[in-house]
Amino acid sequence: MAGVNKVILIGNLGSDPEVRHLSSGSVVANFNIATSESYTNKNGEKVSQTEWHRIELWDGLAKVAEQYLKKGQMVYVEGKLKTENWQDSDGNNRTTTRVRGLSMTMLGGKGSNESSGGEYENNMPESKPQQNASQPKSDTLPQTQDEEDDLPF
Numbered sequence: 001m002a003g004v005n006k007v008i009l010i011g012n013l014g015s016d017p018e019v020r021h022l023s024s025g026s027v028v029a030n031f032n033i034a035t036s037e038s039y040t041n042k043n044g045e046k047v048s049q050t051e052w053h054r055i056e057l058w059d060g061l062a063k064v065a066e067q068y069l070k071k072g073q074m075v076y077v078e079g080k081l082k083t084e085n086w087q088d089s090d091g092n093n094r095t096t097t098r099v100r101g102l103s104m105t106m107l108g109g110k111g112s113n114e115s116s117g118g119e120y121e122n123n124m125p126e127s128k129p130q131q132n133a134s135q136p137k138s139d140t141l142p143q144t145q146d147e148e149d150d151l152p153f
Contacts (some may be wrong), residue, residue, distance in 0.1 A: 005080040011035040019066040029062035054098040076105040
């Protein structure tokens with residue numbers, strides 16, 4: 001059986017994305033997002049915990065991040081975990097785990113100039129907006145008088 005490597009995060013950007021344009025023509029954007037959760041401990045005190053996640057976006061998604069993402073903005077990211085191992089200048093083994101974003105939806109919130117977000121995926125040549133995240137999809141069409149009369153029951 002094959003494994004599953006999927007990450008879903010909703011959080012706020014800790015800083016503007018760092019974007020690099022590589023000599024190969026690829027574009028990569030890196031940024032951190034904070035996710036927070038609150039709970040009440042056994043003493044009845046409310047406790048809030050924040051986790052920081054390093055996000056990496058490539059090509060079309062990186063271009064969208066460069067143009068639209070700003071510090072404090074809320075974003076939804078789907079992707080997978082990627083772990084890299086290397087040796088630092090002192091010869092110590094180091095490991096970094098980051099989220100390689102495969103799709104992203106801008107949700108607005110802090111630092112956002114827009115009232116609604118856009119949804120983007122990395123499998124598109126130039127990631128283009130899909131359905132607006134704030135607009136519900138309509139699966140039903142309005143009925144007319146004639147359609148109601150044709151019901152079999």
